[in-house]
Amino acid sequence: MHSPTISIYFIQACLKNLRQQPDLQERLLAKNHISSTILQSTIARVPAESYANLLRDTMQEMDDELIGYGSLPQKLGCWSTMVELAANSSTLGDALKKLTRFYRLVPWGLETRLTTDDNGNAYISLNHSNGGGTPPQFEPYLYESFLFYIHRTANWLIGRQIPLHSVDFCFAKTPHRLVYWDMYFCKDIHFQQPVSQLRFSAAMLDLPVAKSDQAINSFLNHVNQAMITQVYAQKSWHYKVSTRLESQLKENPSFSDFAKGFNIHPHTLRSYLRDEGFQYQDIKDRVRRDNAVFYLSSRGKSVEETATLLGFSEASAFIRAFKKWTGNTPIHYKRRT
Structure with missing residues (x-):
C-alpha cells in the first residue's frame, strides 16, 4: 500500500513552537513539499512520510525530541538509546520495563x-513528575504522541x-479526536481521566523480543517514519479490503x-467490517483520498491523471470529492519542483 496520510x-502541532520563526517554518514546509496554504484547513491531509520527515527536521532544528512540548528539552538520541536498550530484552515485558x-x-x-x-x-x-505540586498544563500533543510512539515501538519489538483495550487521556475531548482511531486502532477512548495511559492484555508481556543489530539499525535510521507508516494489521478485514481496493481503484x-x-x-x-468499526464507503473514501495525495504530491500526477487512476469518470467529480475529503482543491497538493 502507498504511504497513508495524516x-x-x-x-x-509539529510547527507550533516555531511560530515565532515564520521563515524557518516556511523553509521546513518547502523542504518537505507541504504547501503552507493548507495549514489553515482543519480537515486537510498530508502524506505520512512528509510528516515524518518534517518531524525529524523540526527535532533537529530545535535540538529537542519533544519539539518544545516538554517541561525541558529532550536531547536528540534519547529515543534511539532507549530503543537499543529495550530491543536487547528477552520479552516484551522486560523491554517495556526498560523503556518506562x-x-x-x-x-x-x-x-x-x-x-x-x-x-x-x-x-x-x-504521570506528572512534579513532586505532588500543581501539575503543569501540558498540551494534548505531548500525551497523544508519546503514547503513540510507545505503542508503535512495542509493536515493532514483537513484530x-x-x-489496545482502551486509551485514556487526562485532557478534555479535542476537536481532532477522530484521528485517534488511525493512531491507536482502538474505539474505546476516554477523556478527562486521572492519567493518560494505554490498556492491553498482560499476556502480551510474555511475547519474545528478537531483534538483530541490522533490524535495530534499520528501525533507527528513520525512526519517525518507521513508526508513523507502520502496518501490522494484515489479518483485519479493513486492511484486506483497503489493500485489494487500492489495486482496483x-x-x-x-x-x-x-x-x-x-x-x-x-x-x-x-x-x-461493521464489527471492526468500519463501513465500506468510508474505507473507499480513505483509500481514494490517500492515493490522491500520493499521486499529486509524491508522483506529480496531473488532476486529470489522478482522477482516472482513482476511478472517477470526470475530473470535476474528483475535484469535488477531494475538496470534501481535505478542505482544499487538488492544486494545493501538487508537488513543488
Whole structure:
C-alpha cells in the first residue's frame, strides 16, 4: 500500500513552537513539499512520510525530541538509546520495563510506568513528575504522541500489532479526536481521566523480543517514519479490503463484485467490517483520498491523471470529492519542483 496520510493537525502541532520563526517554518514546509496554504484547513491531509520527515527536521532544528512540548528539552538520541536498550530484552515485558524506567530518569515533566492488575490488564501510563505540586498544563500533543510512539515501538519489538483495550487521556475531548482511531486502532477512548495511559492484555508481556543489530539499525535510521507508516494489521478485514481496493481503484468495482473477490456474500463482508468499526464507503473514501495525495504530491500526477487512476469518470467529480475529503482543491497538493 502507498504511504497513508495524516491529519493536518499534526503538521500544525509539529510547527507550533516555531511560530515565532515564520521563515524557518516556511523553509521546513518547502523542504518537505507541504504547501503552507493548507495549514489553515482543519480537515486537510498530508502524506505520512512528509510528516515524518518534517518531524525529524523540526527535532533537529530545535535540538529537542519533544519539539518544545516538554517541561525541558529532550536531547536528540534519547529515543534511539532507549530503543537499543529495550530491543536487547528477552520479552516484551522486560523491554517495556526498560523503556518506562529510562523515561523516569529523563527530566521532561512526565514519568512513564508499566503496571498490571488482577484482571489480566497491563497499563503504560504517563504521570506528572512534579513532586505532588500543581501539575503543569501540558498540551494534548505531548500525551497523544508519546503514547503513540510507545505503542508503535512495542509493536515493532514483537513484530505484531498489540490490540489496545482502551486509551485514556487526562485532557478534555479535542476537536481532532477522530484521528485517534488511525493512531491507536482502538474505539474505546476516554477523556478527562486521572492519567493518560494505554490498556492491553498482560499476556502480551510474555511475547519474545528478537531483534538483530541490522533490524535495530534499520528501525533507527528513520525512526519517525518507521513508526508513523507502520502496518501490522494484515489479518483485519479493513486492511484486506483497503489493500485489494487500492489495486482496483481504476476499475471502480461495485461492492457486490468486490465482495466476490473474497468469495463471500456482500452482507457477510459488511458485517465483518461493521464489527471492526468500519463501513465500506468510508474505507473507499480513505483509500481514494490517500492515493490522491500520493499521486499529486509524491508522483506529480496531473488532476486529470489522478482522477482516472482513482476511478472517477470526470475530473470535476474528483475535484469535488477531494475538496470534501481535505478542505482544499487538488492544486494545493501538487508537488513543488
